[in-house]
Each structure stands twice: as C-alpha cells, then as structure tokens.
Amino acid sequence: MTKKLFYILIALLLFSSLVLGACATTPEPTEEVVVEEPVEEVVGEKIPLTLYYMPVTRFYYPSPKEIAEGMAADMANAGFDVQLELAGDWPTYLGLRREGNLDGLYMLGWGGDNGDPDNFLNYFFGFAGADKVGDDPSTWVKSPEAREGWYANTEVAYLLYQAAINPDQAAREAMYQEVEALLHEDVARIWVAHNNTPLVFSSTVSGYVPQPVGADYFEGVVVEGSDTFVFGRGGDSVQLDPAVVTDGESFRVTGQVLEPLYQYEPGSTKPIPALAESCTANAESTEWVCVLRQGVKFHDGTDFNADAVIFNFDRQRYTTHAQHYESQVYEYYEYMWGGFDDDSIITAVEKVDDFTVKFVLAEPLAPFLANLAMDIFAISSPTAMEAAGEDYGLPSNGAVGTGPFKFVEWVEGDHVTVEANVDYWDGAPTVDQIVFRVIADDSARFLALQAGDIHGFEQAVVEDLVTAEAADDLYVMTRPALNTGYLAFSYKIVEFQDVRIREALAHAINREGLIENFYGAYGEAAVNFLPPLIWGHNYDIVDWTYDPELSRELLAEAGFPDGISEVTIDPAYGTE
Amino acid sequence: MNPILEIKNLKTRFYTQDGVVKAVNDVSYTMSSGEILGVVGESGCGKSVHALSMMQLIPDPPGKITNGEIWFDGRDLLTLNEDQMQKVRGRDIAMIFQDPMTSLNPVFTVGFQIVEALLLHNDMTKEEAKERASDLLNLVGIPGAKQRLNDYPHQFSGGMRQRAMIAMGLSCEPRLLIADEPTTALDVTIQAQIIDLVKKLQDELGMAIMWITHDLGVVAELAHTINVMYAGSIIETGKIRNIYKQTRHPYTIGLLGSLPRLDDSPGTELVSIPGLPPDLVALPEGCPFAARCGYRIDQCLTEKPPLVEIDGENHSVACWRWEEIAGMGTK
Amino acid sequence: MAKINPEEITVTDFAVREHRSLWGDAWRRLISSNTARLGMFIVVLFVSSSTLSHYFWKYEPKKDLDYSLKLKAPNLIITEEIPSTHLFGTDKLGRDIFRRVVHGGWNSLRVGIVAVSISLFFGGAVGLMSGFYETVTMTMVERLILFGTTGFLLGFLSAWIANQYFQLVLYTGLGLAAGYYQDLFKGKFLRMVTFSILGAFFSAVPGLFISPTVALICGLWGLFTGVLLSRPLDGKFFSNVMMRLMDIVLSFPGYLLAIAIVAFLGPGLGKGMIAIGVVGIPVYARLTRSVVLAIIHKEYILAAQSVGESHGRIIFRHVTPNILSPIIVQTTMGLASAILSAAALGFLGLGAIPPEPEWGAMLGESYRYLTSGAWWAVLFPGLAIMLSVLGFNLLGDGLRDALDPKLRT
C-alpha cells in the first residue's frame, strides 16, 4: 500500500521535473548583480543630517573622532542636529567616498605630494581623466577624480586646466588665487585646519631637518654620546621601492637611501638640483635637458649615469618593461605623468651623452621639476633591481641607491637600519647609523623617548607635546604644514546645494577652539585649501567667523528657522 | 568475653542552615571481640553516622561530636589526635561502605588502592604488598586476582567491587570491621554471596564485625547481637534471639511486622509503621517514637524513656510500657 | 492496669518539618551569602542608576562641549575657572565624566541584555533540540521535517547551478520521501541505490535543459544527495551537525570573531550587540545540551514519554523547567561577559557611535592622555566596567551555590 504511494510520488516528482525543466528558461550569462545603493533609487528620500568621521588618524586630523564630536556639538548649538556616523573602517570609508555615497558631511584631508598647487587643487576640482573643457559637466562629473561629493565647478576646472599648462609661474599663481577665491565664495568645502606636524626630540639630538614635502634630511643629525640615531615611528614601511609605494613611512627610509634628480630645498618646497646638476626647459617647456652629476656611485659600486636614469623612468612607464611587474602598482607615475606607455606625458627619456638626459613631454607641464623631485622618482641601481627582480624593496633586499645612507637590515614590524654612506658625493653624513623603530602607540612612543629608548619621533598626542615643551631634556620641532583637513559636502543632498546652508555650517564651527584643543600650538585654521606654505595661497580671502547667531540667521533665510535635522537626497545624482 | 569496643553516651550533631541536626543522641553500648553486631534502623536513624563518628570521618563542618567516649582497646578514640587516629583507621578498625560503585577511586587501579593501604600500615616492599593484595583478592573470591590487580574499578562488576572493598578493609587484619550497609546496593544473589563471604572470613580471621543495615532479614542470618536505633538513639538492644522472640519495643515490633516471614500463615497482612521518623532538628522531648506509636500514653510525649535492661542477658529497651507490651505478648 | 487493644489508638500528626519550595530555599540561600548580597547590591545599583538617569536625568551628549573645561581633574569645590563640580573630572571635550559614566551604564546594560538574549534564544533552542533528539527518537513528523530541510538545503546547489529554483521542490520531495519510507525495501544497499538514482534524476533531468555539463554536475550532486538521504538520519545526526557548527564558531577567538562580524555589519552599538550575541551562542548551546542530556533519562521524562505526551509538551513541561537553574546562572554570568566584550569592542572603536557615552569607547578615547597625567579619564570608566561585571559575576556565583542542590548541607 505505502509502496504504491511511494511509486506514485516518485513518478509525480519525476514528471514535474521534466515539465518544469522544459519550461524553465536557461540563465542569461550576464546575470551580474549590480549593487545599487537603495538610497539612490528612491526619489527625494529623507535622511538624517549626517557627519561621517574618519575611522583612522591622519596627520591632518590628529584625533578625528573627538574632532568630529567637537564639530558636531558646535553645529548642534547652531541649529544643525547632526548625527555622527562611522561609515566603516578606512577602506570602506574611502570606497564610499569614491562612489560619492557618503551622503552628508564628511571629514577628509589632503597632504601635498610635491610643492605644486596643481597637486592640491587639480585632483579635486580639475577634471583629470575626463574630456577637456567645453564638455557638458555631467560627463566629467562622473570621473572620480573630478567628483568629491559630486561637486563640479566648470569655471574652476577651466582655470585649473589653464594653470596646469602655463609655464609662467606668476600667471599661474594668480589663477590659483582666483580659484581659491571662487571656492571660498562658493563654500565648496569647509577648510578646517593645516597641521604643522610636530616632532619631539631628546635635547641630545640636533641637526634634524623636517621637510614639508619629501623625506626629511637626516644627514646633518648629531646625537651627543651616540653614533646611532633611533627614530620612533607609528608604522612600518610598506616597501623600500619608492616607485610602488605611496606611504610616508616608506619614503622616510627610501629618501635616505635613494635620491631623485631634484630634491626639495631644506625646509621648503622649492625644487633644487640633487643627482642632476641642472635641468633646463626649452621655450615652450616641452623638452627638459638635465645634466647629471658625475662620479656618483650606487651603493653596490655601479656607476650612476644617463642609462640608470632612463632605466628608472622606463621601468615605471612601460608595462612591458622587464622590471615592471604585474603584481605591483606604479600608482604615482600614472597619477603624476598621466598614464603608462603611450598615455604618459613623458613621451621619451633620451640619452644625450653619458651624463645628459632629455625628457620630452607631450604637452607643457608646469610642475615638472616639482614632480621630478618627488621621492617616487628617485634613482635606484639598475643592476640591483635586475638582481632582486620582483623582490626589490622587500625586507630581504632593501633598496640600493646613491643616497647618504646605505640599507643594512629590515626586521619587519620592528625596525629598519641604515648606515652612513662614507663616500656620499655631498660629504659623509654626521651620524653613523639610523634605526627607524616601529612603536605603534603614540603614548608608548612618547614614553620610549622619555625612557631614552629612542631619540626622536613624529606624531605625538597634544597633551604630551605640552609636557615635552615644558621638559628641559626634550624639545619639539614642527614640519611646515603642507596639508589641509576639511569638511566636504555631498552635493547629492538638496539642502547642501544651497550656498547659504553651506555658509551657515562654515560659520557654525568653532575652529579656533577645535585647533587649540586638538592641534595645540601646531595647527592653524585653514582659510584656503592651499596651505600658506605654497605659492598660490590667497591671503585676501576673509575667513568665515565663528558665529552661531549668523549661521542661525542664514539657516532661517534658507527656510529652516527652527534648525535642520533631516535632509533630502537629490534623485538626479548617483544614478550612473 | 572481653569488650573490644565501648561507646559511652556518644552525641553527634550537624550544624546546618536549617538548624542543629541531632543525628546521634546518647548512644552507649559495648561490643566484645569476635562478636558480630547488627545495627538496625530506618535510613536517617543515625546508624551510619554513629559508625562514622567512631572513625571520626564526620564531615566537619557541619558535623561535630559533641559528647561521649569511644573506648577501643583501652584508648578513648575521641581523645586521639588526627595522626594517631589515622593509625587506627584501616589498621585497627576498617570500614566498608554502602555503594561499591562510588567508594573506589575511579582513577587508580584496584591493586594500587589495596597496596596503598598495605604500605601505609605495615612496613613491606611494594612487591610483598602486591603479593598480599592478590592473596586478599583470592581470599574474597575474585578469580584471576593477579591480573585483576591492574584493572580499574569501572572494569569490575558491582559485586566484585564490594569484594574488592572488603579485601581492602581486611588488608591489615583489623580487629573491628564496620560494614555500612555493604549489600544494600547489590542485588539479592550477590547479597547472599557477600554475606556468606563475610561469615567465612569472620570464622577464619575472627575479627569483630559491626554490620549496619536497615534489613532485619540480613542481620538475622548473621549477627549475634542487635542494636535497634531510632532517631539517633538505641531503643532496643539484645541477643538476636531475644530481639526476635521477646520483642519489647513498639518500633521493633513494627520493624519485624513489616518484615515478611516464612512462617506467616498465608493471608497475614504486613503491619507497617504509619508516618515518618521525626525531624532530627526538632526532636520532640519525650519518646521520639511517640508520634507514631500505637501504645502511646501521655508520659511518652513528655518524658524520654531510658534504656533499661529487662533480663540477665543484657536485653535492654527504651519504652515506658515494655512490661505491658510483654504482657500482651506480641504476635 | 487494663490491657489496651490497638484498635483504640489513633495515630496523631507526625512531627515532620514543613518543606519550602525549591525557589524559596534558593532565595534563602542566596540572601544568606555575603558575596551574593554584595553582587545583588552592585547589580541593583548599576541597573537602577543607569535606568533612572536615562529617564529622569536628561543628558544631550550631542550638545555637550566646553573646550574651556578640557581634562580637568576631579573637583568638588567650585572655583571661578571651573564653575561646576566634576566628581570624576572632565574629558578632552570638557564633558563631565561622572555624567557620561552614569549614562554609559544604560548602553552597557542594553548591550548585555540584548546580546545575552540573542545567545540564549538561539543557543538554548539548538542545545535543547540536539540534547533532546539525541536521545529521544523522532516522531514521523519531526523526521519528515529533518529530511525535508536536509533535502531542501542540499537542493540549493543544484538549483543554483541550473538556475531553476523549482528543483528545491524536487529535493524537498526526495527528502520527504526518504524520511517517510525509512524502511523501504529491506536492506540498506537497495534503499541507497534507489534514492541515489532518484536524486540523480531529479537534478540531472532539469539540468539537461540547460546543457549536458550542467546536467552532469547536477546529476552527480543529486546522486550524493540521494545516498545521504537514504541513510537513516536521526536526532544524533542533527545533534552532531549542530555541535560541529558550534565547535567551528568556538574555535575562533571571541574578540576576533566579534570584530569580524562588526566589520561585516558595520559599526554601531546595535551591530556590536548582535556580534557579541552570535559569538555567545555556542556557549549556551553546549551548556543546554549537556544539561538536557543529564536529565533526559530521569524517570519523570520517561514517564511522560510512556504516557505518550507530545514531544513539544515534554520539552516545555518537563525538560525546560528542570534545566532552568544552570541556565539562569550562565545567563547572569553571560551578562557580565557581554558587557566586558562590548567594552572591548568600544575600546577598539567599534562600539557606540559618538557622542553616545559608552564605557569602552571612553577608555579608548582617553587613554592617550594618560601620559599627560589625566588618570581620571581612564580610571573611572574602567572601574565602572569592572564593577558592573563583577556585580553580575558575584550574583551569578551566588545563584549557582543557591540553585545547586549538591551543596545543600
């Protein structure tokens, strides 16, 4: 009986499998699920007014969480009922920001890679990667470089483009100042602070030269009663091949071991000759001829000459080059010289003679020398690179260059050691050995310094700096600020498209209090995006005052007499 | 007929959250060497506790021996300190316990546990001890003793464990062996075997045995003398014959009544004692059994009857009306 | 003296001590222990203070900011530079730490309760069922459910590959059939063959309409499914699977797992609660299972079975009440550890969104100022954490002693 049932059941199932299988459609191959923010589907969705704060400490925001709390409180007292939000950890945060999905206000900042204003402004407000002037904004609004928070300002973009290709410094300066003026009047961002990053040293140390851009100078360091200089730092180097890294802790070391053709003048952002004796441009500045220093040897004994220079540049430029590895990202080359292979602005690096090279550019590039001086384009020994292959720059190999110090060892996560290069062309350094020691925690670093375990370090807690200033066996030195921490608006938010509201926010924040509290004596309120250190900084701009009353009024004008706690998302944005 | 053990008004108390449990109240009796004494009573009547008190194995806290003397070959055990007591335990007085399942240490071999006792009390080498141990196992009738020495308790059956326990108890040829309900946890056939075993051993070794049980049937086969205990006191004691033939205490009568007898004419129903034993925390002044007693008079509720000898054969009863009961002639 | 005949005698009331209920007893034991009383005191203090402050002592963290008062040491006397008393001092933003600690309690309490509820609910359910069915044989319905779900789950792969989700029906059907016809054909082997062939068919045939390869792969999977289903799965199987899962979760260090979950869900107190709750599940599952196994052979369970009570009824009427006490103890202690883990997450910056006061986060923010001597900013939140945790632990400890009949003397 039950057996019969069983057979019937089976038959049924089998039959249904046939029928259903027959009428079931075969899957269409491209069934990729496109992750769309639900927010963007909905029309004019209301969301709480949100301020996203950074999950990590960067030099432009020493303690982002507390700073955010401070700013939020200020806003709240001015009628902006903001919700703080942690969008996730750093990668998530950056990812969302790239896709323009930090819907509200958010904290971010910028540190200069070279001394040129272009490197600041163009990244955000120019439209690198998109088609040039005249196109309708929507096309380039999409290109991520041009799109932080969906902000697009054709006028600014056009100026920046002009400035970038104009060889005349004075003219460029004027243009950048105008850009700054435009941005300020448009309240495109709220510039919060420039931070003169403090370094703390034991008073036995002297001769350290902190650099606003590029690696600091260690050559002149003298440590009383010790021939080793121990420098404490928060993180380890990523790699010691400057071409494939972007982080300061890597450059801090490579900057001692390798040198570019140009370097930055101690204490400023002005490019001065290093391995090159001079570089001169032709009239339309599309060709640069560099005369190289003679008799310089790499640490491995091989000669430095035109071939070495060409090797180093080609290696980064040509994806087909033997030393250009799939597994590695030559990010900065792409970003400074517009792309690889044929997209590169440098169309050729030619050997004139053993000690003369010629750079041929596709179009005039004003910040050429500034770019050239970046640590990324420091010259490594070709022989060493070929020998080490893909492992060049890893702890096992380190880096081989012409710099004042030679790589000795790298114990990952603990320390890197370099020793003086006695036959350095500019005279042997005054200290025999540098140990770059990793001590992750700020306070721990400070304690290590007090205990005499290290001789100096960067990035201290403000309170500790006060202590350090007071102590007679310690002193504080600052790195001239080439950075800006700011507050960005997402222009997806309808309310933020109203300049009065943006301005109201600008007036709401007590930046003096903020800086005094979190940057101590080392921060300064940012009036421009460009820090004063860089030419192009516009001194005529009058900063927004801290004035809650005013911001309330502006808010009222904009139609929110009793404050704002909810905002609307503009459906026009975000649907690519 | 020299007394080996003499207990004088032993009092044991447990101090608990619910109050003072009067577990043993004024127990006194003597025991002569080679005698088998049966201590009978319902569970919780203090029979085990008074035995443990003798060994001074009362968990303390909460237990305490508040009063009394325990004379064992000329020494009052209660005056001995722990070290001296340890020498007594196992060597002079050995004890075997109710539940053989839990009374052997599961993580040591049976052999080890016997040898341990041997080495403790006699100076012999490990080898000798092992020898002796296997002899003992043979003695208590465990086949293949040699190999069994290395077995763990859980590899033994219940009966065998109890045998092992006995072997352990006998290991130093004690003068007094206290068996605390040794057969309760075993099934009847094994019970019988164990009892025979003990009888046999007693014949061979001639030590005195105190057999604690709630099962009058068992004692009947075994004991020379019986102490009937109730609510921490002895309420009737005497030669086995007397207890069975001239039962005087209502409680004992009850006990015997609740015991099926072969010579019962079919149809005789078992008399059972109504109610429960009194709460040892709140003992009634007066006879502890009064509340359940069929022969109760008012005096019983107010005065506690003393244990009085009623014939030349030190048959003693603690009841006000034993004479009348005698007159009634039970059964 | 006249003879008395037994008939006249009436047996008077027995002197038997009145008996208290288990809970009454437990309560008496609980309050009689000093440590438990201390624990209760702390817990009550902690709960009441945080609840009351939450409802009656208004605090707007959003607006709380006064740079002029940053990192002031505890003071009781009002001076002109510190116009207010700060029992615990102030933090970097000049906020009164005492106030934030008290209000922080509310968050910790919520985390504790929610997290524990999650672990208790899921862990308890899993443990109860695996413990129960490991020993009690399943009824037909239960077996059908088990087989059906197994089939359904296994069906997913095949259904996904062929992109024909109706296959789930087939697999479920197969499962049900396998469950119903446990003793189809005498002989395991024959049954196995039958079901494996059926399985192969059910997933291969629809697959055929996509492509032969799909059919092949699906067929193989179906084969495997059939074989698995042909075996008599039972409570043991279920219990094993569950316990393996628990082992897996257990073999990750708690914090790391919690961190990963938070990283996955995104930060925030709510997410933290879930993370901690999930991490806690195996603990409860295992505990529940073990205690169930301990009592499942007790006579009253057997009795209930023998009179044919339904399993559900047995579980809720007989099993649950009897495993309560260890669970209660574990829950109390679980609250403690949940609060602790929450604080840990907060300390790593994965806890409450600022400016919400939360103990762990307060520590994480302030310990950078330790070197400059702001001990108060670290000491008090930490103490708060430790005391509240200690309170629950003491209480749980007391409860264990109170509810554990073994220790009755």
Add this chain to the structure above:
Amino acid sequence: MIRYIFRRILSVLPTLIGVTFVIFMFQRLIPGDPAIAMLGEHATDESIERIREQLGLNRPLFLDREALVDDDIPGFFDSQYMRYMERLSHLDLGDSIHRRIPVMETLKLRFPATVELSLLSMIIAVIIGIPVGIVSASRRNTAIDSISMVGSLIGVSMPIFWLGIMEIMLFAVILQWLPAGARLSTGVEIESITNLYLIDSLITGNMEGFADALSHIIMPAVALATIPMGIIARMTRSSMLDVLQEDYIRTAKAKGLGGRLVLFRHALKNAALPVVTIIGLQAGTLLAGAVLTETIFSWPGIGRWIYDAILGRDYPIVQGGTLLIAIVFIGVNFLVDILYALLDPRIRYK
C-alpha cells in the same frame, strides 16, 4: 588509546574544514575593497581594477555557473574559494597584499611573540590559580576561601585593556620601572633560535637580554593572565569540592590515609579533569585577549596584526593568521582531550 586518538582526529577534521570555510566567507563578506585599502586616498580607477584583476577578486566566490553553461568545467571550479583551498592544500598562505611579503615569513616573526606572551600568562595563571583553588577548597567557608574567591572573581571580571593601561600608568609613567611597550629595548640583541626571547636568551646565556625581555613581557603577561587565573582558581576549587564529597575520599580516609595524601593523591587527580579542560579552553581566551593586550603594549604579535589586517582588508594575512589561531586552539583542545583520557581510565578504555 590509539583508536581513541584516531577517532578524535577524525572528529576534528570537519571542524577544521568548516573553519577554513568560515574564514574565507568572512573576509569576502566584509565590505570594502582591498585594492582601495591598499591604494588609499589617491587611488585611480585603473590601478584599482588592475589590482582586483591581479588578486583574482573578480572571480566568482565559489562556482562559476556561466562557465558551466558554456561547458567549461575547469572554469566552473576556478573560483576564489577553490583557489584559496588549492593554495591552502599545499600550505601556501600567500603574500600580504599591502607589502608583498609572504604571510609565512611574517608569521615566523610574529607568532612566537604571541605564543611567548600567552604561554607566560598561562604559566602565571596556572601556578597561582591552582594552588589558590586547592587552598580555598580545603579551607572551605573560611575567610581565606571567600577572600581568594572574590579575588579570583575580580580577576574574571577584569577588563584586561583597562588593567594594562593602569599598569602602564603605574609602572611606566609614574614609577618608570618598566618599559611601556615593545618586546626588547633598542640595541639589545638576542640571537633567535625559537624566537621566544626569554628561552633564546637563556639558551644563549644572554642574561642582560633575558632581563630586558622579561621587563618588557611582564606587564602584558600579567594583564593577560588575570582572567584565566580567576577562572582556573574557581574551577579548581569547585571541582575539588565536588571530589571531596565523593565516597572514595571517605574510603581513602577510612584506610587511614593522611589529609595531605588524600588531598593530593586521591582528590587532586580526579579534580584535575575539569581543570585541564578549562585550561585548554583558556588558550582561546588568551589568543583573543592578545588583540587588546598587543594593542596597548604595542606588542609585535599576531593579535593586533590580524586586527589591522581585517581593517586593511589584507585577506591573506587574515586568512593565515586566523587559520593559525584556530588550528592552535583546536590543537590545544585536542591535546587536552588526550591528556583527559590519560588521566581518566574510564574514557581511555571506552
């Protein structure tokens, strides 16, 4: 015995496989793109794409249905999970995404640091916890008992990160006796044999190195030890109490054994069973606690390293590290089971 061990191994295997699966799932479920994590603020779309390509992040997670539709069976199996398993199968943990260094290399450096820390804490916990437990069990309901039990309960309730901070404040900031972080002071060299500095320095007879290493490890070790210490003490006590109520203890006494013998021979061996288990489980707690301790004492171990890797989406590190920890944890508990069986004949002879 052998069969027992074998059975245990078999029962461990599925857990291990499950663990690898969970690890894989987690890191893939976590939002955020390793490419972005690696490139930071300046990332260009091109480079991000290149990296995703090169890391195989654009492959499907498990199986590739489309590949199957066009009859490409290898393509069907060529997924991120299969690649991951395939690498695992020959014990290749891959290279760190951020700094192309093989994860194995870094593990060799960092794991010993964590092991050293955990081991020392465990030793501290055991040598303090067990005696305390025994004493308070044998002195039940006395002042000593309640003091030590409340003490151990405080230990259990201790937020170790807070304790760590307090230690630093006291010994590093105020008294300045001990260093606040790291494993060794600069300049102190210990030639690495096991990479457990304490042991290495002893082997090489490098006393001043030993002292230095000790001064660095002591604070974190103590902080880490508190919780296990408390737990072990309590467990020892309670299981001691349980055992002391057992009949066989009475038997032993009846045999005339002295209190000490009874306690240490008959009671302790039985009481050891649950304690051993607990100690095994504590291995997990320690490794977990390492995340916090290593953060506070900037200890170059794997706890903090994995934490950062999770935040930095450095999948190979997360995989390698977590897997290692899980394996260690499982392994330790496996050993505990064996030990258990050795201690308890009832299990051994099942």
